[in-house]
Amino acid sequence: MSTTRPAPGLGGEGELLQVPLSALEHYAYCPRQCGLILLEDAFEDDAATIRGTLLHQRVDTPGNRGRGTVRTLHALPVWHDGYGLTGICDTVEIHADGRVLPIEHKSGRYHPGGPADIQATAQALCLEEMFHRPVAEAAVYSAADRRRHPVIIDGPLRDTVLRLTETVRALLTSARLPAPVADTRCRRCSMATGCMPKVLTGTRRYHRALDDLYHLEADPESA
Structure with missing residues (x-):
């Protein structure tokens, strides 16, 4: 587990400028892309983004489904007041043994250690706060690969998420485009x-x- 903790007095709703989970992935891929989306509300579609939109239409309908001993939640709103994070999980599985598994859906191929891992880890941190239990693993489902790729929520990944959260918050505060x-x-x-x-x-x-x-x-x- 990471030793990084939120600064004292920063817990609680409204005390931190909220950072969208998706912004962490955008910033990890390209800071300027993140800035254009957050500061200028700019976004352009291409074939890849349209494929992603169509994929999420199948998983982003809110719902609560059961399959055997696994309860599956779709389009689950999540947050972490202490870190100032907020967003939506594509899919969250609740297993009979209490294990909570966030699953991020991507249309393209999976790249180990890439931006998708950052977003999945951020989801895990939010779920830990909400369910009051450790979330040691997440998954990224790649439609191109047609499989899940496990993401181990280790200390370095947690620290990266918190560092990027502060960086994106500074971007929002300064309003300076990278x-x-x-x-x-x-x-x-x-x-x-x-x-x-x-x-x-x-x-x-x-x-x-x-x-x-x-x-x-x-x-x-x-x-």
Whole structure:
């Protein structure tokens, strides 16, 4: 278990700026993508995001179902007041032995240690708070792989979630859009057109445009 704990006095509803669980995954993938979504309410669909939407339509209908000794909850709202986290779990299984298993659904292939693990871990932290029991494992279901991939909720993952939570909260507080990255992530990002990473990444034209935009001409009458 991680030794990281919330700061004293930060527990309780309304005392922390709430961070959406989905924002942690977006930030882990690309800080600028997260900033565009949170600060500018910008989002563009492509084939991958549409596949994800269609997948979630099948699992995001709220409900409580039973299968043998397993109780399955869909579209379960979750939160952690002490960490200031809030969101919705695609699926949560409650097993007969008391084990609580969050399952995050993804349309694409699973990448071990990737952003999906961050989101699944954040869900586990919220469920621990809500059910008052340890959640030692989560799962990421990949529609492309057609299987579940286990995620062990260990100390480093917990610490990463809490660090990213504070980072995203600082982003929301400052309202400053992160700089673009312009690397291989942009090829798979539906927001690349609006983000304009190649245009805005360290080019002479960009910096010259900034200089022109914020350059104040001297008023000859005031000289």
